[in-house]
Amino acid sequence: SDGLSFIDDLSLFCAGRIELCSGLLEGGTTPSMGVLQVVKQSVQIPVFVMIRPRGGDFLYSDREIEVMKADIQLAKLYGADGLVFGALTEDGYIDKELCMSLVALCRPLPVTFHRAFDMVHDPMAALETLVTLGFERVLTSGCDSSALEGLPLIKRLIDQAKGRIVIMPGGGITDRNLQRILEGSGATEFHCSARSSRDSGMKFRNSSVAMGASLSNSEYTLKVTD
Numbered sequence: 001s002d003g004l005s006f007i008d009d010l011s012l013f014c015a016g017r018i019e020l021c022s023g024l025l026e027g028g029t030t031p032s033m034g035v036l037q038v039v040k041q042s043v044q045i046p047v048f049v050m051i052r053p054r055g056g057d058f059l060y061s062d063r064e065i066e067v068m069k070a071d072i073q074l075a076k077l078y079g080a081d082g083l084v085f086g087a088l089t090e091d092g093y094i095d096k097e098l099c100m101s102l103v104a105l106c107r108p109l110p111v112t113f114h115r116a117f118d119m120v121h122d123p124m125a126a127l128e129t130l131v132t133l134g135f136e137r138v139l140t141s142g143c144d145s146s147a148l149e150g151l152p153l154i155k156r157l158i159d160q161a162k163g164r165i166v167i168m169p170g171g172g173i174t175d176r177n178l179q180r181i182l183e184g185s186g187a188t189e190f191h192c193s194a195r196s197s198r199d200s201g202m203k204f205r206n207s208s209v210a211m212g213a214s215l216s217n218s219e220y221t222l223k224v225t226d
């Protein structure tokens with residue numbers, strides 16, 4: 001019930017948990033173990049580690065599954081407090097068999113099913129599958145391009161979940177729309193990158209050279225969590 005008042009004063013707002021990933025521009029991929037180690041040494045709050053070997057879809061090959069399993073074991077070794085992943089079948093259902101074996105590998109740590117959920121065939125049925133598989137939470141934009149647009153479905157999911165699994169809205173949540181999403185969904189946990197841009201410290205610059213495929217992001221503009 002104090003949820004509404006703290007949003008009035010953003011200086012009092014602080015994260016209760018970190019979802020650690022790299023490659024935010026790809027929607028998040030598995031972070032390096034160096035990042036995890038340093039983050040764990042720097043913060044007190046729980047750090048949940050994204051296990052996603054690449055960007056793109058959530059249909060994984062045997063080799064990719066091998067990588068995910070190795071990453072789960074390493075993340076646990078380096079102090080992860082929870083793990084975040086998702087896997088689908090080619091028909092758009094939750095890949096139960098794979099999720100079951102990954103969840104088993106993650107235990108005793110809590111697991112979150114990430115926004116692969118937003119690409120399933122039948123969200124209501126998928127939610128029941130996640131409850132059965134033992135996921136503690138699901139990150140979702142309500143199967144839309146942002147949590148604000150997916151708000152009606154998020155609300156339906158929360159009603160259906162009845163506290164059996166945490167529905168955590170995420171996708172385009174900012175300080176400007178957080179309160180609307182809070183009031184419209186009744187959710188108690190929220191997920192956002194809180195990203196802003198910072199100008200590079202480089203004094204010598206050559207802007208005709210770019211490193212990656214992305215044309216919109218200059219090497220001299222750094223994305224940071226604000």
Ligand SMILES: *[C@@H]1O[C@H](CO)[C@@H](O)[C@H](O)[C@H]1NC(C)=O
Nearest residue numbers: 203204205206207208209210
């Ligand atoms: C910037 O890069 C271009 C292309 O490689 C090069 O021709 C040019 O000399 C560079 N400019 C500076 C100031 O180094």
